Amino acid sequence: MQTVKKEYVEKRLNDLRKRMSENGIDFLIIWDPDNQYYLSGFRAISYSRPIILLVYPDKTQYIIPALEEDHARENAKVDDFFVYHEKYSNSYLDTTFHQPLERIIDKLAKDKVLGLELNTVPASLYKELQINGFNIKDISHELIEMRAIKDEEEIYWLDQAGFLSDIALDASFANLKVGMSELEFDSNGDRKLLEIASKKYPDNIVGYENWTCSGIKRSTMPHLYSSTRKFEKNDVVIHSRQVWINGYRAENERTFLIGKPHEEQKKCLQLAIEAQRIGMEAVKPGVKAKDVDIASFNAIKNAGYADFVQHRIGHGLGLTEHEEPYLRFDNEIVLKEGMVYTIEPGIYIPSVGGFRHSDTVIVTKDGCRSITKYPRELIDLLFDI
Amino acid sequence: MQTVKKEYVEKRLNDLRKRMSENGIDFLIIWDPDNQYYLSGFRAISYSRPIILLVYPDKTQYIIPALEEDHARENAKVDDFFVYHEKYSNSYLDTTFHQPLERIIDKLAKDKVLGLELNTVPASLYKELQINGFNIKDISHELIEMRAIKDEEEIYWLDQAGFLSDIALDASFANLKVGMSELEFDSNGDRKLLEIASKKYPDNIVGYENWTCSGIKRSTMPHLYSSTRKFEKNDVVIHSRQVWINGYRAENERTFLIGKPHEEQKKCLQLAIEAQRIGMEAVKPGVKAKDVDIASFNAIKNAGYADFVQHRIGHGLGLTEHEEPYLRFDNEIVLKEGMVYTIEPGIYIPSVGGFRHSDTVIVTKDGCRSITKYPRELIDLLFDI
Numbered sequence: 001m002q003t004v005k006k007e008y009v010e011k012r013l014n015d016l017r018k019r020m021s022e023n024g025i026d027f028l029i030i031w032d033p034d035n036q037y038y039l040s041g042f043r044a045i046s047y048s049r050p051i052i053l054l055v056y057p058d059k060t061q062y063i064i065p066a067l068e069e070d071h072a073r074e075n076a077k078v079d080d081f082f083v084y085h086e087k088y089s090n091s092y093l094d095t096t097f098h099q100p101l102e103r104i105i106d107k108l109a110k111d112k113v114l115g116l117e118l119n120t121v122p123a124s125l126y127k128e129l130q131i132n133g134f135n136i137k138d139i140s141h142e143l144i145e146m147r148a149i150k151d152e153e154e155i156y157w158l159d160q161a162g163f164l165s166d167i168a169l170d171a172s173f174a175n176l177k178v179g180m181s182e183l184e185f186d187s188n189g190d191r192k193l194l195e196i197a198s199k200k201y202p203d204n205i206v207g208y209e210n211w212t213c214s215g216i217k218r219s220t221m222p223h224l225y226s227s228t229r230k231f232e233k234n235d236v237v238i239h240s241r242q243v244w245i246n247g248y249r250a251e252n253e254r255t256f257l258i259g260k261p262h263e264e265q266k267k268c269l270q271l272a273i274e275a276q277r278i279g280m281e282a283v284k285p286g287v288k289a290k291d292v293d294i295a296s297f298n299a300i301k302n303a304g305y306a307d308f309v310q311h312r313i314g315h316g317l318g319l320t321e322h323e324e325p326y327l328r329f330d331n332e333i334v335l336k337e338g339m340v341y342t343i344e345p346g347i348y349i350p351s352v353g354g355f356r357h358s359d360t361v362i363v364t365k366d367g368c369r370s371i372t373k374y375p376r377e378l379i380d381l382l383f384d385i
Numbered sequence: 386m387q388t389v390k391k392e393y394v395e396k397r398l399n400d401l402r403k404r405m406s407e408n409g410i411d412f413l414i415i416w417d418p419d420n421q422y423y424l425s426g427f428r429a430i431s432y433s434r435p436i437i438l439l440v441y442p443d444k445t446q447y448i449i450p451a452l453e454e455d456h457a458r459e460n461a462k463v464d465d466f467f468v469y470h471e472k473y474s475n476s477y478l479d480t481t482f483h484q485p486l487e488r489i490i491d492k493l494a495k496d497k498v499l500g501l502e503l504n505t506v507p508a509s510l511y512k513e514l515q516i517n518g519f520n521i522k523d524i525s526h527e528l529i530e531m532r533a534i535k536d537e538e539e540i541y542w543l544d545q546a547g548f549l550s551d552i553a554l555d556a557s558f559a560n561l562k563v564g565m566s567e568l569e570f571d572s573n574g575d576r577k578l579l580e581i582a583s584k585k586y587p588d589n590i591v592g593y594e595n596w597t598c599s600g601i602k603r604s605t606m607p608h609l610y611s612s613t614r615k616f617e618k619n620d621v622v623i624h625s626r627q628v629w630i631n632g633y634r635a636e637n638e639r640t641f642l643i644g645k646p647h648e649e650q651k652k653c654l655q656l657a658i659e660a661q662r663i664g665m666e667a668v669k670p671g672v673k674a675k676d677v678d679i680a681s682f683n684a685i686k687n688a689g690y691a692d693f694v695q696h697r698i699g700h701g702l703g704l705t706e707h708e709e710p711y712l713r714f715d716n717e718i719v720l721k722e723g724m725v726y727t728i729e730p731g732i733y734i735p736s737v738g739g740f741r742h743s744d745t746v747i748v749t750k751d752g753c754r755s756i757t758k759y760p761r762e763l764i765d766l767l768f769d770i
Binding site for chain 2: 047067068071095118120122125126138181184186190194195197198201205206207220223227229293310311312321322324
C-alpha cells in the first residue's frame with residue numbers, strides 16, 4: 001500500500017539534515033501532509049486531527065491521533081510515535097496534539113533554532129511556538145527545492161499516473177454525447193481508469209479529479225469545478241483530468257469542439273496547440289522558467305491574442321496539485337533534469353470560448369518528455385456529433 | 386451555478402459585523418475558502434494563487450488572480466475587486482496578492498484591530514501582517530459559531546446531498562461483486578449519482594469522495610483512501626461515501642459483510658448499529674455534545690468492547706469535511722436546532738475487523754432527523770455472494 005521505500009526516505013532525510021545544518025537549524029516541525037509523506041512514507045486523511053512530524057539531526061518523531069496509530073506504524077519510516085486520544089475512557093492520557101508537543105518542546109533548550117514551513121503552518125500553531133522563545137526560521141523553500149527534482153521512484157509513479165490519465169481521456173471521448181453533463185463525461189473516464197488501475201496496480205492508492213468547463217461562457221473561466229451543465233451542439237469544452245497514483249499526479253487537459261465550430265474557434269484552438277508546442281520545445285536544463293513562459297506568450301501575442309491570456313504557462317507537479325517553481329515571466333529559476341511541469345498556455349475570448357491543452361512533462365538531459373500522450377492536434381479534437 | 390442567495394450573504398455579513406463590533410474589531414481578512422464562500426457566494430479553486438476577502442463595517446473587497454476575475458464578478462456578492470496578474474504584458478500591474486494588500490493596509494491607521502482566522506491563515510501571512518503593527522484578534526471561533534447553525538438554504542442543499550448519497554450507496558451495493566476493487570465499488574455509486582444529479586439539478590456543482598476499507602486489516606484502520614485492493618469472499622468492508630452539492634456535504638457510511646461472516650463480526654456490527662442508534666437518540670437541543678459521545682461509548686463499553694474504540698462519535702458537517710463543534714467526551718457545548726452532525730461510533734478489533742456506520746443528522750426542535758436514509762440494519766448489510 002501507499003508508501004515510500006526506506007532508501008528514498010533515508011536519502012531525503014540526509015539531504016534535509018544537511019540543509020538544517022547549513023542553515024543552523026536544530027529541529028523541524030513538518031506540518032504539510034505532502035511534505036510528511038515525502039519524508040516518511042505516511043499520509044493520513046487528517047482534517048480536524050492534526051499530525052506533526054518532528055525531525056532532529058538524529059531522530060524523527062510523529063504526533064498522531066489514536067485512529068491513525070496502526071496506519072502510521074504500518075507505513076511511517078520514523079523512530080518514535082506520540083499518540084493522542086479522543087475516547088472517554090482515555091481521558092487521563094493526552095487528548096490533543098498540543099500536550100505531547102508541549103512536553104517535547106519543554107525539554108529543549110530555549111535557544112534552539114526551529115525550522116517551520118511558514119507557507120503552510122497555521123498562524124495559531126506559529127503563535128504557540130513563538131511564545132516558547134525559539135528562534136524560528138522558514139524552511140518552506142528548502143522543501144520546495146528538494147521536492148522539485150524527482151527521483152527514480154517518483155518518476156516511476158508519475159509515468160503510471162500519465163498512463164492512467166490517457167486511458168481516462170480515451171474513455172471519456174469514446175463515450176462523448178451531446179446532452180450528457182460535464183460530470184457524466186468525466187465519470188466515463190474515471191470508470192475506465194479505475195478498471196485498468198485495479199488490474200494493473202493491485203493494492204495501490206489511485207485518485208482523480210476533473211474540471212470540465214463547457215460552452216463559451218464556462219470555458220472562458222479557466223478554473224471551475226465540473227457541473228451538471230449538459231453538452232450542447234457546437235459547444236467548446238475544456239476538459240481537465242488529473243490522476244494520481246501513490247500520491248504522484250499527472251495533469252492532462254484537452255480542449256475539444258463539438259459539432260460545427262466557428263472558424264475562429266478552430267483558429268484559436270490551433271493557436272493554443274502551437275503555443276503549447278513552443279512551450280514544450282523551450283523546456284530543457286539550463287533554461288530559465290521565465291523563458292518558457294515568455295516564448296509561448298510571444299507566440300500568442302504575435303498572433304494578436306495577447307489580450308486574451310489570463311495565466312502563466314504552467315506549474316510544477318508531483319505530490320501537490322500546484323508545486324513551485326512556477327513557469328512565470330518573472331521567475332529566474334533555472335530548470336534542471338528531473339523537474340516536472342505542466343505546459344498549458346490558455347486563450348480565453350468572450351463570445352468565442354476558452355482554449356487550453358495541458359500536458360505534464362519531465363525535464364530530461366537535453367529537453368523534456370511528456371508523461372501524458374493523448375493526441376493533441378486540432379484534427380483529433382473535432383467531434384462532429 | 387454554485388453561489389449563495391444575496392439575502393443570505395447580507396444576513397451573514399450583518400451577523401459578522403455585529404460580532405466585529407462586539408469584539409472591537411475594525412476589519413477582517415478572510416482566508417479560508419469555505420468561509421469566503423459562506424460570506425460571499427464565491428468559491429475558487431485557488432491552490433497557488435491566494436484569494437483574500439476583506440470585510441469592513443461598511444464594505445467588502447476581494448483580492449483575486451486575473452484568471453478568477455470573470456468567475457468572481459459573476460458569483461461574488463462583494464463591493465470591490467483588486468486583481469493581480471501573471472502575464473508578461475501585464476508586468477507593470479500588480480503581480481502578487483501582496484501588492485494590493487499592502488496598498489490597502491498602508492491606508493489604514495496602525496491602531497486598527499484586525500480579525501484573522503488564526504486556525505487557517507498561514508504563518509507567512511500572519512507574520513507579514515504582524516509587522517504592520519495591527520492589534521490582531523482571532524476570529525476563528527466567531528465563524529465556527531455562525532456556520533454551526535445552518536439556515537434554510539443550507540439545509541435545502543444538505544438534504545439534496547443526503548438524497549444523492551443514498552442513490553450512490555444503492556448503486557454501489559446493487560453492483561457488488563467479489564473480485565471488484567474498492568475503487569470500482571465506489572465508482573458504480575459515483576456514476577449513478579451523477580446521472581441522477583445531472584437530471585434533477587441542472588447547472589449545479591456536485592462532488593463526491595469515497596473511502597472504502599476492505600478486509601480485516603484495512604477495515605480496522607478508520608481513515609484510509611480507497612485502493613485497488615479487490616474484495617474477497619468473507620470480507621468485512623467499511624464504505625464511506627461523501628457527496629456535496631453546491632458545497633454542502635452529506636456523509637453516509639455503511640459497514641457490510643460479504644459471504645459467510647464469523648459470528649463475532651455479526652455481533653460487532655450489530656453493536657456498532659446499536660451504539661449509533663443510541664447516539665442518534667441522544668441528539669436534541671439543550672443536550673451537551675459530550676453527552677452524545679458518552680451515551681454511545683457507554684453502550685460499547687457495557688458490551689465489553691471499550692478497548693476497541695479509537696475515536697469520538699462524530700463531527701459537525703456543512704461546507705467543510707469536518708466542522709466544529711465536535712461530539713467529543715470533553716466538549717461542553719450545547720446542541721442547538723439547525724446544527725448538523727455525523728453520528729458514527731466505531732469499533733476496530735484486530736483479527737475481527739472494523740465496524741462503523743455514519744449518518745448525517747440535522748438537529749430539529751425536539752430531536753434530530755437523518756438526511757442519509759440508506760438501510761442500516763444488520764440484515765440489510767449481509768451480502769451472501
